[in-house]
Amino acid sequence: MWSQLTASLTDGLLLGFVYGVAAMGLTLIWGVMSVINLAHGPVIALGMFGTYLLFTHLGLNPYLALIPVAGSGLLLGLVIYVVAVHRVINAPHLSSLLATFAVNMIIIGICTAVFSTSPQNIDYSLGSLEVAFLTIPASRLIGAIGAILVTAGLYLFLYFTRPGKAIRAVANNRNAAELMGIPSSQVLALSFGLGTMLAAMAGGLIATFFPFTILSGGPYELKSFVICVLGGLGHPLGALLGGLILGLLEGLIPTFMPVSWVPVLEFGLFVMVLLVRPSGLLGAK
Amino acid sequence: MSAELILQVKDVCKRFGGLQALTEVSFDLGEGEILGLIGPNGAGKTTLFNVINGVYPPERGQVIFRGEDITGKPSYEMARRGLARAHQVVRPLADLTVRENVMVGACFGREHHGLRASRRLADEALTRVGLLDRADQPSGNLNVAQKKRLEMARALAAKPYLLLLDEVLAGLNPAEIAAMMDTVRAIRDQGVTILMIEHVMQAVMSVSDRILVLDYGILIATGLPEDVANNPLVIEAYLGDPKMTAKLLAE
Amino acid sequence: MKFWRQPGFWLPLVLVLVWGGVVLFIHQDLMRETAFILLMAVGLASSLNILLGYTGYVSFGHIVFFGLGGYTGFYLISEQGWSLSTAAIAGGLLSGLIALLVGLAVLRLRGAYFALATIGINEAARAFVSNFEPFGGATGLFVNFSAYQKYGGAGEALWTTFILLWLTTMVVLLVSYLVKHSRFGLGLLAIREDEDAAMVMGVKAPQAKTITYVISAFFPGVIGTLYFFKNGNIEPGDAFQLHMSIEMLVMVMLGGMGTVLGPLVGAVGYQWLRDYLLTSPIFKDLHLAMAGVILLLIILFVPTGAVGWVRGRFPRLRRFLE
Numbered sequence: 001m002w003s004q005l006t007a008s009l010t011d012g013l014l015l016g017f018v019y020g021v022a023a024m025g026l027t028l029i030w031g032v033m034s035v036i037n038l039a040h041g042p043v044i045a046l047g048m049f050g051t052y053l054l055f056t057h058l059g060l061n062p063y064l065a066l067i068p069v070a071g072s073g074l075l076l077g078l079v080i081y082v083v084a085v086h087r088v089i090n091a092p093h094l095s096s097l098l099a100t101f102a103v104n105m106i107i108i109g110i111c112t113a114v115f116s117t118s119p120q121n122i123d124y125s126l127g128s129l130e131v132a133f134l135t136i137p138a139s140r141l142i143g144a145i146g147a148i149l150v151t152a153g154l155y156l157f158l159y160f161t162r163p164g165k166a167i168r169a170v171a172n173n174r175n176a177a178e179l180m181g182i183p184s185s186q187v188l189a190l191s192f193g194l195g196t197m198l199a200a201m202a203g204g205l206i207a208t209f210f211p212f213t214i215l216s217g218g219p220y221e222l223k224s225f226v227i228c229v230l231g232g233l234g235h236p237l238g239a240l241l242g243g244l245i246l247g248l249l250e251g252l253i254p255t256f257m258p259v260s261w262v263p264v265l266e267f268g269l270f271v272m273v274l275l276v277r278p279s280g281l282l283g284a285k
Numbered sequence: 286m287s288a289e290l291i292l293q294v295k296d297v298c299k300r301f302g303g304l305q306a307l308t309e310v311s312f313d314l315g316e317g318e319i320l321g322l323i324g325p326n327g328a329g330k331t332t333l334f335n336v337i338n339g340v341y342p343p344e345r346g347q348v349i350f351r352g353e354d355i356t357g358k359p360s361y362e363m364a365r366r367g368l369a370r371a372h373q374v375v376r377p378l379a380d381l382t383v384r385e386n387v388m389v390g391a392c393f394g395r396e397h398h399g400l401r402a403s404r405r406l407a408d409e410a411l412t413r414v415g416l417l418d419r420a421d422q423p424s425g426n427l428n429v430a431q432k433k434r435l436e437m438a439r440a441l442a443a444k445p446y447l448l449l450l451d452e453v454l455a456g457l458n459p460a461e462i463a464a465m466m467d468t469v470r471a472i473r474d475q476g477v478t479i480l481m482i483e484h485v486m487q488a489v490m491s492v493s494d495r496i497l498v499l500d501y502g503i504l505i506a507t508g509l510p511e512d513v514a515n516n517p518l519v520i521e522a523y524l525g526d527p528k529m530t531a532k533l534l535a536e
Numbered sequence: 537m538k539f540w541r542q543p544g545f546w547l548p549l550v551l552v553l554v555w556g557g558v559v560l561f562i563h564q565d566l567m568r569e570t571a572f573i574l575l576m577a578v579g580l581a582s583s584l585n586i587l588l589g590y591t592g593y594v595s596f597g598h599i600v601f602f603g604l605g606g607y608t609g610f611y612l613i614s615e616q617g618w619s620l621s622t623a624a625i626a627g628g629l630l631s632g633l634i635a636l637l638v639g640l641a642v643l644r645l646r647g648a649y650f651a652l653a654t655i656g657i658n659e660a661a662r663a664f665v666s667n668f669e670p671f672g673g674a675t676g677l678f679v680n681f682s683a684y685q686k687y688g689g690a691g692e693a694l695w696t697t698f699i700l701l702w703l704t705t706m707v708v709l710l711v712s713y714l715v716k717h718s719r720f721g722l723g724l725l726a727i728r729e730d731e732d733a734a735m736v737m738g739v740k741a742p743q744a745k746t747i748t749y750v751i752s753a754f755f756p757g758v759i760g761t762l763y764f765f766k767n768g769n770i771e772p773g774d775a776f777q778l779h780m781s782i783e784m785l786v787m788v789m790l791g792g793m794g795t796v797l798g799p800l801v802g803a804v805g806y807q808w809l810r811d812y813l814l815t816s817p818i819f820k821d822l823h824l825a826m827a828g829v830i831l832l833l834i835i836l837f838v839p840t841g842a843v844g845w846v847r848g849r850f851p852r853l854r855r856f857l858e
Contacts, residue, residue: 036648087836093647094594095835098789101596102832105782109825222659225652264663267656274645274653338736364738372736378729380794389726392719393738400719443738 007134009251014140016247017147018205020240022220023227024154025198031234032171032191034093035085038100041221042107043196047073047203048212049111052120062122063142066204073200077193085192086185111214121211143205150201151240154194158236167191171234199224222263226270232280242280289316291447291478292337297346299329299336299502306332307343307502314447319469319479321493321510323486325522329502330482331373334449337480338370339363351446367395369445371436373452373482379425383416384408386424386435387442394443403442410438414468429456433465441472448472450481454488466492490514498522539717544858548709548797552578556702560695568698572766575698577807579705579759580780581787581799582712587752588785589794590721591745592728593643594651596781597658598756603775604661605631605757606764607671613765614680615670620687621700624761631757632750639749643742646731655778662776676771683765697766701759708755713796713858715751724748728794779824783810786831792841796858801842806830 022044029037047069054065084103088095158164169177170187178184206212206220227246231238246266253262273280292314299307306329314320322330336343342357349355350368363369369390378386384407391403391410398406411417414434419427424435433453440448450469454462466488473479483489490496496513498506500522506513513519539545552575559571584598609627612618618626642653666674687693715721726734727741735741764770783806791802809830813823838845847854 036652084832084836091839092592094592095839097594097648097651098785099832099835101782102828102835105828105831106825107828109822109828112824113822222656229649258667260663260666263656264660267653267660270656271641271645271653274649275641278649340732340736359735360732361735361738361740364736370736372733376730376733378726378733380729381725385722385725389722389734389737389739392722393726400717400722403719439737 003134005252005255008255009248010134010136011140012247012249012251013244014136014144014247015209015250016244017144017240018202018209018243019220019223019227019247020243021147021150021198021205022202023224023231023239023243024151024236025195025202026224027228027231027233027236027239028154028198029192029195030228032167033085033089033188035089035096035100035192036093037192037195038097038221039080039103039107039196040199040224041217042104042111042214043073043076043199043217044203044206044220045111045212045214045217046076046107047200048207048216049115049120049203049214050200051204051207052122052212055122062204062208063146066146066201069204070197070201073197074193076200077196078189080196081189081192086189089188108214115214117213117215119211119213122207137209139208143208146205147202147240150198151236154198154236157194163187163190167194219263222266222270226266226273229270229273229278229280235280238280290314291316291351292480293347293349294333294337295347295349297333297336297343297348299332299341299343305502307336309346310499310502310504311346312497312504312507314478314480316446316478317473317476318494319473319481319492321489321496322480322482322499323484323489323496324499327501328499330499331451332502333499334370334451334480334482338368338449361393364390364394364443364445365397367444367446368449369394369440369443369447370449371433371440371451371453373455375429375432375436377424377427377432377435379423381424382421383411383424383427383435384420387411387438390439390442391444394445396444406442407438410442413441413471414438430461433457437465437468441477445477447478447480450479450483452482452484454483454485462488539713542858543856544796544854545713547856547858548713548800549706551800552702552706552709556699556706560699563695565694568695572698572701574804574807575701575705576759576763577783577787577803578800579701579708580756580784581791581803582705582708582796583752583755583759584784585788585793585795585799586712586715587748588788589798590716590724590728591748593745593749594647594785595654595752596651596785597654597656597778598752598784599778599781600654600658600661600776601631601635601753601756602760602763602780603658603665603772604634604760605753606760606770606775607665607677608757609761610677610679610764610770611671613683613761614677617683620693620696620762620765623765624700624704624758627761628754628757631760632754635750635753636746639746643745643749658776658778658781662772665775666772672771674772676769676774678769679765694766697762701762704755704758704762709796709800711751711755712799715748716794716796716858720744720747725794783827786827788841789831789834789839790841792843792845792847795841795843795847798841798843805842 026037026040029035050069050072051062051065054060055062080103084099085096088099158168166182166187169182170184174184223246227239227242230245231242290313295311297307297310310333324330335341337348339358339360347354347356350366387407387410388403391398391406408417411420414437416431416434416438427435454465462485469479469492490510493510496510497504498513498519505518505522506516559567587593587595605627608630609623612623612626638657642650645653665671684690684693687696723739723744726739731741787802787806788799790806792798810823813826843857847857
């Protein structure tokens with residue numbers, strides 16, 4: 001049992017890195033503009049489908065496909081921001097909540113019509129790696145490494161580039177940033193685009209792990225919320241940490257109870273964290 | 286000045302993370318007094334109001350209102366005990382009409398009226414602050430001065446014994462300030478005790494019976510306005526703010 | 537306040553009264569079925585509005601009360617032989633109880649956190665029921681046909697169910713109006729606008745929200761029992777469909793949240809649009825996307841919904857359009 005548990009935990013941990021990337025997208029948007037992007041799930045699913053289509057129709061290596069997927073994710077985020085979010089950015093939170101939710105419905109609705117709900121799979125295996133007594137699928141390892149690279153890239157962007165610093169300034173104090181000449185609307189659009197880009201990339205990586213349908217984004221959206229709250233809103237590193245914790249938990253749970261209880265436990269964790277320590281492990285921004 | 290103490294604040298301490306916002310603040314407030322609370326920005330004045338009012342509890346210390354220990358009780362317990370508040374950043378219930386706003390105060394305040402009675406009371410309160418002609422308009426449409434009057438009317442409709450006024454004069458022109466000060470005096474004359482935070486020095490010094498000065502969460506002076514104005518500690522606290530000092534010295 | 541003298545009180549009630557009356561008079565099965573679905577939508581949307589429209593708390597997973605109440609009522613009828621009306625009330629009471637218990641935890645959350653938590657409740661309920669043997673687990677329950685005999689056979693039972701739904705919907709509209717125009721309702725509106733300021737003014741927000749949540753959960757529970765009894769079976773997939781929750785939300789927003797007439801207008805309007813789209817070859821698969829577009833357009837351009845817009849544009853009509 002122990003070797004199974006260790007294998008399960010390792011798997012969960014590696015998955016946790018990718019969950020972290022997904023959650024980072026959500027927490028970034030949340031932290032910068034106090035908007036909860038309820039279209040997060042569908043964007044993840046679009047990332048999955050984008051990678052799948054590029055792989056099956058263009059024969060593109062799924063990992064290379066991440067680049068155009070990331071670019072599309074960024075673009076999609078900009079469009080969503082401009083169309084749905086910008087008008088209600090200063091309205092009560094209910095408005096932006098429902099607006100992004102509407103986008104969620106639109107994306108799922110259109111994609112269900114186009115792709116149907118049958119599961120898809122990316123048949124690309126790089127084999128597995130033997131470490132000690134564990135057999136780790138290479139896709140997991142690459143996924144984890146990819147996630148770490150993306151996190152590093154995000155931090156470099158936020159701390160060492162002008163647009164990145166502008167984003168941090170707006171996140172800190174939008175009015176002050178505007179007074180300093182930073183075009184806040186453009187920065188908000190960029191932040192939203194970054195958030196969706198991260199979500200799409202996470203989707204692409206997840207597509208190399210499991211089969212998926214257009215509705216697969218949903219569970220990951222829930223996981224992302226739990227992670228964001230766990231790690232503290234607006235903290236990308238907190239999201240990564242939260243992702244790892246959740247991944248470990250998911251590795252742990254199936255040993256003790258049926259997998260269908262996982263969403264219930266995640267919900268329970270979500271509510272518990274919100275009631276007990278709403279600012280999360282690393283403290284809200 | 287009456288011997289009845291309507292409010293006693295004893296050794297109140299409040300901390301936010303690493304910041305000690307209030308340190309052992311103590312004072313008494315007698316019935317029928319107008320007590321002015323002044324201090325540089327960030328001194329902890331609104332924090333003190335929030336503690337008195339139940340928005341959050343203090344770490345240590347007590348707040349005693351009309352002989353009852355209300356420390357840490359939630360804010361919704363205050364109105365029916367006769368403690369009302371007008372906020373610094375006005376908070377009208379935007380989608381409700383002006384009248385409906387004031388009705389909320391009357392319904393859930395000390396006297397707990399029904400809808401019909403509170404409508405009548407609301408109109409009375411609105412007449413007192415001069416907003417009756419706007420009673421049916423959505424309160425989101427008012428300008429700043431009108432919103433301040435609305436806050437006041439709403440607080441008064443709750444028939445409080447003690448009224449906490451948080452910078453009611455901010456953003457008003459001199460004529461509006463004078464009018465508001467007359468209203469404040471009129472309210473006191475009807476038996477309401479007033480504790481007011483203010484930055485407009487001349488106004489608060491002229492209307493208050495006593496002054497409290499808060500600086501970095503510590504009460505550095507209390508007393509009659511003229512004594513406080515000449516208190517070297519107070520002048521030093523305001524030295525970071527030369528305009529304030531000049532105003533004080535001009536008293 | 538003499539509410540029975542207000543035209544705004546009568547309009548929604550009379551509309552539903554007449555509508556149901558016509559259906560009963562003509563006594564045609566197809567018409568009854570269409571009306572059933574519509575009245576159900578009105579009832580569900582109005583219940584959600586009591587929470588969403590008056591307190592501003594968005595419940596994305598509100599369908600959970602429809603499902604839990606439905607299961608309870610169905611179980612009582614099918615396995616325990618209870619009568620329809622008693623079982624429906626029991627279903628409503630159970631939903632109310634769950635709302636009370638869940639609300640203790642979840643109503644402490646604000647805004648989006650609350651909304652997300654409600655989705656979680658729905659998912660948790662579905663997972664629980666799928667594993668709960670007395671409720672049939674993943675396969676669900678099937679009605680014992682003798683249950684229909686009590687009402688004179690399946691055909692007559694359907695008419696009885698329709699009448700009960702008709703009455704329930706009218707009660708929801710009545711309750712919605714009474715809440716809105718009571719002192720309690722004023723407190724709720726204050727919570728909606730600014731919960732902290734409302735509390736400072738003396739509104740006991742935690743208690744008020746809980747009561748509202750319970751009321752808004754009771755009626756979907758009753759309606760759920762009626763619907764699944766009519767259906768003849770109940771299973772987890774049907775009882776806890778998140779998209780039904782979403783459609784309830786769109787109906788409330790479309791018609792105008794915070795008004796009594798709004799959910800009625802929104803429900804009818806949305807159902808009509810949906811049926812039109814389902815029959816059109818192009819839009820057949822796109823009704824969820826269409827709902828999303830409608831919701832988005834409303835949020836961006838007409839956040840007060842149809843009734844709210846008319847009230848704003850024609851103040852004279854406000855007396856009629858509550």
